[in-house]
Amino acid sequence: DAGVTQSPTHLIKTRGQHVTLRCSPISGHKSVSWYQQVLGQGPQFIFQYYEKEERGRGNFPDRFSARQFPNYSSELNVNALLLGDSALYLCASSLAGTGISYEQYFGPGTRLTVT
């Protein structure tokens, strides 16, 4: 079975630009979460979506936004990129609402470098 897929694998952008990252969850999973992982740290929660609705938002500025599509895939958008946005962006999928949905399965990530 295919796991969580993310694209692109790597990305280099310039300060001030905009970026869109994409994620496809495991088949049958309806919830997608986004995390930012900077070097030497654990992942930090950005968003969670379930059935196309935002269910949770972490402590990130409004430059970060996301959406989920009817096929449960998701996009993370970051506007006005800053050097500090350079990180590994991870997508995780989970089954649904409560209980077992706390088990989140991660994709390989998108490595974003802002110069």
Next chain:
Amino acid sequence: GQQLNQSPQSMFIQEGEDVSMNCTSSSIFNTWLWYKQDPGEGPVLLIALYKAGELTSNGRLTAQFGITRKDSFLNISASIPSDVGIYFCAGHSGGSNYKLTFGKGTLLTVNP
């Protein structure tokens, strides 16, 4: 953002040795998860714990949900070279808060 306190930060051991690492929080969690991350890849779920006091095994890995619900432990027995990587704990407080809170990770190096 908030992160769990994970220790040790790094470990260098000989193949065949047992390994213990732990994770503590100032807050109560209803779920504890342990992940392993290899360089350039996403975290892989190893063990999920849902009940205080619960002890769960996955092969050579054993994890425990602390009875105070503020800590968790991971043990690896008879380590092998492929155990090398970064191990993360993650907690979930339940309810309408859907995020996982992660520790900073324990870097494990196994000397063959």
